[in-house]
Structure formats: C-alpha cells, structure tokens
Amino acid sequence: MSGLLRIALKLLLNDRGKFVTLVIGITFSAFLMTQMTSMFSGILHQSAANIINVGAKMWVMDPAVETPQNSIPLPNYVLDAVRSIPGVKFAVPLYIGAGLVKLDDGTYQAATIIGLDDATLFGRPTMIAGHILDIYKNNAFIMVKDANYPKLNSPRIGTSFEINDHRAVVVGLAHTAIPGLFGLPTLYTTYTRATEDLPPTRYQISYILVEPKSRTDILPIEAAVHHLGYLALTDREFIARNDRFYEFKTGMGTNILMMTLISFFVGLSIAGETFYMFILDNVEHFGALKAIGAKSRELIQMIVFQALVVGFLGFGFGVLLSSGMIALAKLKIPNYAAMVTYLTLVLALVMVLIISIFSSYIGIRKVTRIDPFDVFRG
Amino acid sequence: MLKAHGITKTFGEGPSRTVALRDVDLSVDYGEMLYIVGPSGSGKTTLLSIISGILRPDAGQVVVKDRDIWTLDSDALAGFRLQTIGFVFQDYHLFPRLTTTENVAIPLILRRESWEQSLAQARRTLRIVGLETKEGLPPYKLSGGEKQRVAIARAIVSEPDLLVLDEPTASLDGETGRMIVSFVKENILNAHRAIVIVTHDSRIYEYATRVVRMEDGHIIPGGG
Numbered sequence: 001m002s003g004l005l006r007i008a009l010k011l012l013l014n015d016r017g018k019f020v021t022l023v024i025g026i027t028f029s030a031f032l033m034t035q036m037t038s039m040f041s042g043i044l045h046q047s048a049a050n051i052i053n054v055g056a057k058m059w060v061m062d063p064a065v066e067t068p069q070n071s072i073p074l075p076n077y078v079l080d081a082v083r084s085i086p087g088v089k090f091a092v093p094l095y096i097g098a099g100l101v102k103l104d105d106g107t108y109q110a111a112t113i114i115g116l117d118d119a120t121l122f123g124r125p126t127m128i129a130g131h132i133l134d135i136y137k138n139n140a141f142i143m144v145k146d147a148n149y150p151k152l153n154s155p156r157i158g159t160s161f162e163i164n165d166h167r168a169v170v171v172g173l174a175h176t177a178i179p180g181l182f183g184l185p186t187l188y189t190t191y192t193r194a195t196e197d198l199p200p201t202r203y204q205i206s207y208i209l210v211e212p213k214s215r216t217d218i219l220p221i222e223a224a225v226h227h228l229g230y231l232a233l234t235d236r237e238f239i240a241r242n243d244r245f246y247e248f249k250t251g252m253g254t255n256i257l258m259m260t261l262i263s264f265f266v267g268l269s270i271a272g273e274t275f276y277m278f279i280l281d282n283v284e285h286f287g288a289l290k291a292i293g294a295k296s297r298e299l300i301q302m303i304v305f306q307a308l309v310v311g312f313l314g315f316g317f318g319v320l321l322s323s324g325m326i327a328l329a330k331l332k333i334p335n336y337a338a339m340v341t342y343l344t345l346v347l348a349l350v351m352v353l354i355i356s357i358f359s360s361y362i363g364i365r366k367v368t369r370i371d372p373f374d375v376f377r378g
Numbered sequence: 379m380l381k382a383h384g385i386t387k388t389f390g391e392g393p394s395r396t397v398a399l400r401d402v403d404l405s406v407d408y409g410e411m412l413y414i415v416g417p418s419g420s421g422k423t424t425l426l427s428i429i430s431g432i433l434r435p436d437a438g439q440v441v442v443k444d445r446d447i448w449t450l451d452s453d454a455l456a457g458f459r460l461q462t463i464g465f466v467f468q469d470y471h472l473f474p475r476l477t478t479t480e481n482v483a484i485p486l487i488l489r490r491e492s493w494e495q496s497l498a499q500a501r502r503t504l505r506i507v508g509l510e511t512k513e514g515l516p517p518y519k520l521s522g523g524e525k526q527r528v529a530i531a532r533a534i535v536s537e538p539d540l541l542v543l544d545e546p547t548a549s550l551d552g553e554t555g556r557m558i559v560s561f562v563k564e565n566i567l568n569a570h571r572a573i574v575i576v577t578h579d580s581r582i583y584e585y586a587t588r589v590v591r592m593e594d595g596h597i598i599p600g601g602g
Contacts, residue, residue, distance in 0.1 A: 003487035003496060007473075007480065014475035288471035291432055292532075293460025294488050295453050373433045375467055376423050376544055 008302035011282060012309060018278045019310070022271055026314020026355060027321065029267020030348050033260050034322035037344040040256040042337035044246055046181040048239045050096060050114070053176040054123035056209035058221060059238050060091070063231040066245040068238070069182070071096055073203035078230055082208050085224040087217025092117035093205040095194040098184070101152060102162040109151050111185045113163070115194025122209055125188055130157050130172025135190055140171040144186040146179040147334030163187070166197040179335040264351050271314075271359045275307060279363035283370060291372035303363045311356030315349055379539060379572050380406040382429050385438035387421075387595075398424040399435070400595045406540070411563055411573045413583060416592035422576045423544060425592065429574070430542045431459045443539060460488055464533030466543040470525045472517040478504060478528045479513045485536040503535045504528075506565065523554040530558070534566055541566065543575045552581055559585045 012019055045052075050068040051059070060082055062072035082091045095115030100108050116123055116135070124132055125144060134140055141163070143155055152161070155170045162168065168187070180186065189197075195204040210232065212218050218234060225232035233241060247253035279286075286299055322340065329336045385402040388395055398421045406412050406429075414422040427433035429440050431447045440447050442462060450458060459465075464485070472481045479500045486496035504510055507527040517525055526546060533541055543562070547555030559575075559582045567573055575586070583589060591598045 003483075003491070003493045006493055007476065007484065007487060010480065011473060011475050282473070284469075285471055285473050288465075288467055289484065289488070290456070291459070291465055291467075292485055292488065293456045293458075293463075295456050298488070373427050375471060376427050376432065 004298055004302055005305050008305050009309065011302075012278075012306045015278060015281070018274055018281075021274045022278070022310040022359075023313050023317065025270030025274060026267055026310060026352060027317040029263050029270070029355065030315045030318025030352050031321045031325075032263030032266070032318075033348045033351055034319050034340065034344055035325065035338070036256050036260045036263065037347055038322060038326060038340045039338045040246075040252070041341045041344050042339040043181060043252065044243050045339055046178055046335070046337045047246060048242050049176070049178045049180040050112075051235050051238050051242070052178055053125065054094065054114075054209065056094075056123060056211070056235060058210035058212060058218065058232055058234055060208035060210060060225050060230055060232045061238075063229075065231070066249065067242045068096065068207075069180075071206035073201050074205040074208065074230065075203045076205065078228060079205060079208050081228050082210060082221075082225060082232075085221050087213050087221050089211040089213045090120070090122075091208050091210045092120055092122045093191055094123060094207045094209050095191050095198075095204065096206040097194065097198045099163040099187070099198050101168075101185075101187075102165075103153055104161065105153075109185065111152065111163070111187055112180060113194050113198060114186065114188050115191040116188060117209075118190045118192050121190075122211075125174035125176045128173050128175050132172065134171035135188065137169070137171055139167045139169045140189065140193075141168045142172040142174050142188040143170045144176050144188070145173045146176060146186070148179060148183055148185040151183075152185045164197055164199065168197075181337060183335060260351075264355070267314075267352070268355050268358060271310070271355050272362060275310075275359035276362050276366070278306075279303070279366050283366055284375060286367045287370040287372055287375040290370060291375050296368050299367050300364050303367060304360045307356040307360035307363070310359075311352050315352040318352075319345060319348065379408050379443055380404075380429060380574075381439075381441045382425075383439050383441075385425065385428055385435045385440070387424055387428065387433070387435050398595055399428070402438070402595070402597055404429065404590065404597065406572045406574060408539075408572050409567070409569045409587075411567050411575065411585065411587045413586040413589040414574065414576045414592060415578055415580075415583070415589055417578065420592040421595040422592050426542055426544060426574060426576045430463050430465065430540070431455050460485060460536070462539050464536065464538035464541045466526070466529045466533045466541070466546055468545040468548050470517070470529040470549075472525060472528055472532075474516055474518050477514050477516060478509060478520070478531075481517065481528060482531045482535050484532060489536060500531070500535055503531045506534075507531045507561070522550050523558060526550060526554075526558050527561075530562065530566065539571055541571060541573045543573070543577075545577055545579075546575060547577065547579045547582055555579060556582060556585075 065072055079093055097113050099111050099113040101111045102108055135142055157170055159170045212221055222232045326338045382404040385399050387399040388397045390396055402425060416422050428435045447458060479497055482503055483496040483500035486499055501513055504513055507530055509527055563585045
C-alpha cells in the first residue's frame with residue numbers, strides 16, 4: 001500500500017467516532033438491503049419448488065398459467081398432440097393439486113398432491129425410505145420429508161389417513177430439493193390415483209412434461225405447442241415466468257423494492273453526512289497538504305480509498321449479519337423463505353459502492369475547491 | 379535564489395476590488411533569513427503566497443532557482459513546491475489523528491519515498507528539533523512551542539532550498555517565540571538555504587539577516 005493511502009487509512013481509523021458511525025451506517029444499510037433481497041429471492045425460489053423438484057426440461061400449460069401452483073387443466077388430446085410433435089422424445093402428464101388430509105386426531109391439513117405418470121413415474125422424488133415401486137400398491141402415497149412433514153404428524157411407512165375421504169397409506173418417504181412456498185406438506189402418488197381421489201374437473205392434466213430429443217428441438221416444440229393454442233416453456237422459462245408474476249403482479253416485488261430503496265437511502269444519508277463531517281474536520285489539513293505539494297488527484301485517491309474502506313467493511317459486516325440472521329431463522333423455521341444469492345450480494349455491493357462513491361464525491365468536491373492560499377490566509 | 383519582479387495582485391471585482399500588491403520587487407539569497415514585516419492588510423501574506431508558488435499573481439515574474447515558477451502548470455508547480463519549498467503555517471496544520479513522526483514524514487510520503495524510510499528520516503528530523511521523546515504522540519498532546527517545532531520539522535524534513543514561515547510566533551508566548559526563531563536561525567539556516575518569515579512580532583526582528591517593510595501593497599524603500 002502506498003504511503004499516502006496508509007496516511008488516509010490512519011486518518012480514517014484514528015477518528016474512531018466517525019469511523020464507527022460510517023461502518024455502522026453502511027452495515028445497517030447493507031444488512032437491510034441483503035435481507036430484503038434475500039427474502040424475495042427465497043420467496044421466488046420456493047415458489048418455483050414444483051418446477052425444480054419435478055425437474056422436467058419442458059412444461060406444456062394453458063397460456064393463462066403464471067405460476068406452477070395455479071395450473072389450468074388441459075384436455076387429454078393435447079397430450080397426444082404434443083407426443084406427435086417432431087423432436088419430442090417423450091411427453092407425460094403431471095397432476096398438481098391440493099388435497100385435504102384428515103389426521104388421526106380428527107383435524108384437517110391441506111397438502112399438495114403430485115400425480116406422476118403411471119408408466120414412467122417421470123419427475124419422481126429421491127427416496128429415503130421405502131421403494132418407489134410401492135407407489136403402485138393400493139392407496140399408496142409417498143410422503144416428502146421436508147420442513148412441512150411434521151404437519152401430517154410425521155407419518156411413518158404404513159401410516160394411513162384420509163385424503164378427500166379416500167384412504168391413503170404412506171408407502172415411502174422421499175426428499176426433494178426445496179420445500180414449497182406455502183408451507184404445505186407434499187404427497188406423491190400416481191397420476192391415475194391422484195385424478196381419482198381428488199375432486200375431478202372436466203379436464204385433469206395439470207401439466208404435460210416434455211423431454212425433447214435435443215436442445216435444438218426446443219424452439220420447434222414451443223412453436224408447435226403454440227400452434228395448438230397452448231404454451232410450452234423450458235424449466236428456466238417457467239421459473240422466469242413465475243418470478244415475473246411475483247415481481248410485477250403481486251405487491252410483493254414493489255414492497256421489497258421500496259424497503260430496499262429506503263435502506264439504501266438510510267445508508268446513503270448516514271454515510272454521506274458522516275463522511276462530509278469527516279472531510280470538514282480535515283479540510284484545512286488537506287489544504288495544507290495541497291500547499292506542501294500534494295496534487296488534487298492524490299487527495300482524491302485518499303478520499304476514495306477511505307470511502308471504499310468503510311464501504312467494503314460495512315458491506316462485509318452487513319452480509320455477515322444478514323446471513324447469520326437467515327441461518328438463525330432457518331434453525332427455528334426450517335422453511336423460512338430467504339436465501340443469499342450471488343445476485344443479492346452483487347446488488348447490495350453495487351448499492352454500497354454507490355453510497356461510497358456519493359460520500360466520497362461530496363468530500364472530493366470540498367477538497368478540490370480548497371485554495372491552499374486559504375491556509376495562509378487562515 | 380529567488381527573484382520576484384513587478385508582482386501585482388488584486389482581489390475582487392468592481393467596487394469591492396482591492397489591490398493587495400502593486401509592482402513589488404523582491405530578491406532573496408541563499409543564507410539569508412529575510413523578514414517581511416508590516417501592518418495587517420499590507421500584503422505580506424499575499425507576497426509570501428506568490429513567491430512560494432501558492433497564489434498566482436496578476437502580473438509579474440517569480441524566479442526560484444532559475445525557474446520561472448508561474449509558467450509551470452499546476453501539477454508541475456505542486457511538484458516544484460514539494461521539492462524546493464518547506465512551509466510552516468501560522469496554525470501549524472498538523473493532522474491531529476497522526477503521530478508527530480507521521481506528520482513530519484508527510485512531505486517525504488508525498489515524494490513517494492517508502493513508508494519506512496520516510497518515518498526514519500522524520501525521526502532523525504524530530505531529533506534535530508529536540509522532540510525525539512515525542513515521536514509517537516499526537517499533536518494535541520504537545521505544547522504550542524512543540525507543535526511549532528513539529529511544523530518546522532515537517533518543513534525541513536525534505537531539505538528544501540527555501541523555507542517560508544507565516545507568523546511563526548503568533549500563537550506562542552514571547553519567550554517561546556524567541557526560542558523558536560533563534561533555533562531556526564542557528565540550526566536550520568545554512569549557506570544552501572534561504573528563509574522567508576512573515577511576521578509583525580517586533581520582538582524577533584533581531585534574528586533577521588534582512589527586513590523588508592510593507593505598507594499598502596508596496597515594499598517601502600529603506601523600510602528595513
């Protein structure tokens with residue numbers, strides 16, 4: 001580190017009151033920004049749980065569908081039509097619906113029921129107890145052992161209960177990548193049983209899961225499904241569509257954005273004000289440095305360096321605090337929807353850098369305007 | 379070593395226009411300890427600022443070590459000040475959050491000398507001004523006379539050819555003021571250095587090798 005930057009660092013660190021205020025201000029701001037964006041990321045991620053857990057490359061749906069939770073049933077002929085599209089390696093139906101589980105103690109608990117294609121069981125979860133083929137037994141259901149598992153009184157293999165007045169027997173326990181957003185337990189069964197047990201509508205296929213022969217077949221398949229009057233999306237496109245729904249069609253995105261901006265402005269005002277006071281305290285000394293022979297760009301380097309030091313420290317502490325809070329919350333609430341992603345980190349870092357640049361800018365304006373003659377004039 | 383010729387400087391415009399210096403000539407030689415004295419508003423600080431490359435004159439020429447300093451661009455002029463001139467400001471302008479050694483080392487650090495070398499040279503210079511026991515202290519723990527000596531140490535640490543002191547005794551009692559100026563004359567002034575002091579403290583005139591008196595932006599002929 002050059003001597004000038006060392007001097008800048010000592011000036012900053014030795015003014016403990018302002019240094020601590022600056023770091024706390026930016027830490028607080030970075031913490032809130034990371035917390036807000038992480039919560040939103042977690043919500044988006046968990047709202048796409050079915051897409052991620054089922055793991056199909058392409059999904060065919062009604063064009064009005066915006067999230068995987070709100071499917072609009074498709075007529076059976078669409079499945080045949082999709083299967084006949086060139087480039088489709090195979091296509092299978094998927095049922096996603098909600099069932100009402102009556103527990104031993106007489107209470108009811110809503111649950112997500114996923115009906116897998118009987119022939120292929122495509123989209124099946126990873127088994128942790130029992131065998132997947134047991135799903136073909138009478139009244140068989142496979143229970144997902146996630147954060148919502150205790151809501152059905154933590155059933156074991158052989159436990160039975162009623163789903164929509166039909167007998168259901170747990171034949172296996174499974175694991176999925178992520179829990180759903182709405183805190184419902186998840187049960188897998190065959191497509192046939194799901195459509196028999198749950199209240200039928202005129203059409204029953206929630207989604208058609210498609211495996212293209214190759215990546216180059218994706219666009220032609222999408223076009224062909226569009227020609228049928230339906231919508232085919234890759235898993236990524238479906239996740240993006242789900243994200244857009246939560247971002248723009250619910251108040252959630254706006255609220256999170258507002259809270260993030262408020263956190264940004266709080267950090268900006270605390271850091272800007274304190275840094276300005278710090279520069280004001282040293283302004284005559286900076287003037288003396290100029291008189292001695294310091295060039296303006298050297299003073300600018302010192303100020304930018306000081307602002308970046310407090311910026312990066314505040315960012316680091318803020319992210320640490322936020323990650324700690326999320327980890328702590330997940331210990332108590334296992335399906336707490338928050339996740340720190342690279343995007344949330346980059347977003348918080350960019351905002352902290354803007355705070356640092358703004359703070360240093362007002363300091364730089366002050367210092368570059370000092371006339372060394374004023375140091376003589378007093 | 380320094381020749382100033384025809385220096386004119388005005389401040390403000392229109393009715394508030396003030397002429398601070400009118401066609402001033404001044405020369406300083408190596409080995410000289412020149413005092414610029416005069417009442418407040420006579421233009422002595424303005425003249426000091428112009429000859430030390432801080433304030434641009436409206437007209438005139440300042441030649442230091444054969445270089446016309448006001449033909450240099452701002453970066454070159456800053457570099458010239460750093461290499462050639464040492465400054466002692468009236469209010470010292472020491473960084474309160476740095477130690478005395480770090481304060482003294484600043485001109486060397488600005489010259490891009492290494493941190494360790496700069497501090498070592500600063501410690502040697504503090505010994506010259508008799509402050510070797512105060513090396514690690516911040517300036518606010520020093521007396522006025524000690525602060526002045528730190529400021530002098532900072533001004534001479536890079537061994538400048540010209541040392542300029544602005545009212546060096548203004549914040550000191552009479553005895554300390556005389557001690558400081560006497561110290562400067564005996565230990566800092568030499569045949570390879572010139573010193574210019576702006577003051578209106580008549581108690582220290584005896585230490586000058588030459589005195590020029592200013593009034594209303596003029597140097598009064600024979601005024602010393």
